[in-house]
Amino acid sequence: MEKNTGGLPEKVLDWVLRQFSPTAAFDSAAQLKGSTSSTLFRISLWVENSTENYVIRLLDNQEWLEEEPDLAIHEAASLQVAEDAPVPTPEVIAIDETGIECGIPAVLMTMQDGAVDLKPSDMESWLNQLAESLVKIHQEAGDNMPYDYFPYNDPNTIEFPSWSRVPEYWKRAIKIVAGSRPPVKECFIHRDYHPANVLWKNGRVSGIVDWVNACKGPAGVDVAHCRWNLAILYGVDAANGFLQAYQRYASDFLYDPYWDLRTLIDILGGPPEVYAGWADFGVTGLTDDMMEERLDKYVVSLLE
Template structure:
């Protein structure tokens, strides 16, 4: 077995999970951008246990949020009450004193990521239903609170788009008054690559490192802009319709949150999210992504 994790990290995992066991396989998981994740298989007698370890090695991210391991640990403890499977927290190394970098150890969920389903309607509905269940959870005493990733006061019209006036309208709107809305437990990075499937059913939601108390519309908007890039505005709109059906009276749609979620991902010229090709998506280009983001932006302005 290739030694892809330092010995001291493997020893910590074994000591934490089963000191009588033996690590028989380590596999790096695909799709992560802010951290390195591995599946670790531990054999003890005839029992094989799979766990997942996240090691946050993005220095820029850690400078902004040094408590990321603690954040995910608290999120996993809270998410256990969501009516969708989520990983169980096993242990965490908050500062990296043991593992070298902040680390979270958790159970592994069954299922695989599905980004190009055969039945798009079923897939969109499953994603929407799972998110609606997350938002049923109250977060009044959760210690982390929503904030925008962008500094709204310094926003500028994207140089890569020919729709300058329309983007200027978007910026004016997001700089304006923030609508009052119900706050709940939100994932904060909800998109198709963080949802697992077994057959045609959602089997779990992963990657809870950004979870917080905030507006449901941010989760909806983040998934919608992701959907618009992957498959186009048609499916982004279908997701909203499906989410509204499952959320019912708990959700009052306001396009403001869609615009905030759109602005939140624009840290330069549009690019294909590296996690998508790593997970098997082919055919996307930076030009396609830019075109779809413009289309999505224009569709949102029509909703204002």
């Protein structure tokens, strides 16, 4: 009988099975939706008379690997530190650091229960839980995290957003980011915290996933990254609602719009486009023009 591997390469499946007892057996596999920078598969195995689900990340983005060849090691280190934070996260099972076993670098981990929810029925509760979960991540100091925050774009050389209808605001933003950054107390940060990396079950956060970019850095980076995602998904009010919720849960957090501007500069590099993964989670009707308009409104709100 032919295996239902869902497109998972046979050599990858063989490697996965070798991580378990000889009695473990393959049940099924399917590619997970929503990921655009790597390929994710859910793998179901028979392990000691019960079905267990796992996730494997195949790091098949060659451009990304050329920039950061240790991505598998990075995610494994991130997940190990995340275990100490009071949030539900996957656990590392094994990594294929260089791809010698799987053909490409890979990270095998446990699967978190739940699903992405980008169409919440109660936006206020949803934003509150999104913020509360991030505060819990930031409670971890990250002293054992071997990776440190670094910005992605240099404001002195970044391509100016010619698509913008408010260029004077972007010029101000770039000038501010080119100046000195405010002093902060660093902590463990996710570095890619946004609604598509948060899982929900029965109206509650059930898991935080996609830790491959995690590092030690300013909490404001995570807050800002989530805020611009919310701004282009739902508008400035959602971004502000998230900030207000975060401040309620993290009473010692000192908000500085510098980090909002810093993360906006980090995503420049061509006209903004609708994130392809959103459609997989039921968000349709957005256009690239809307992304431009909402980013303009967001940068104006930050500077006014």
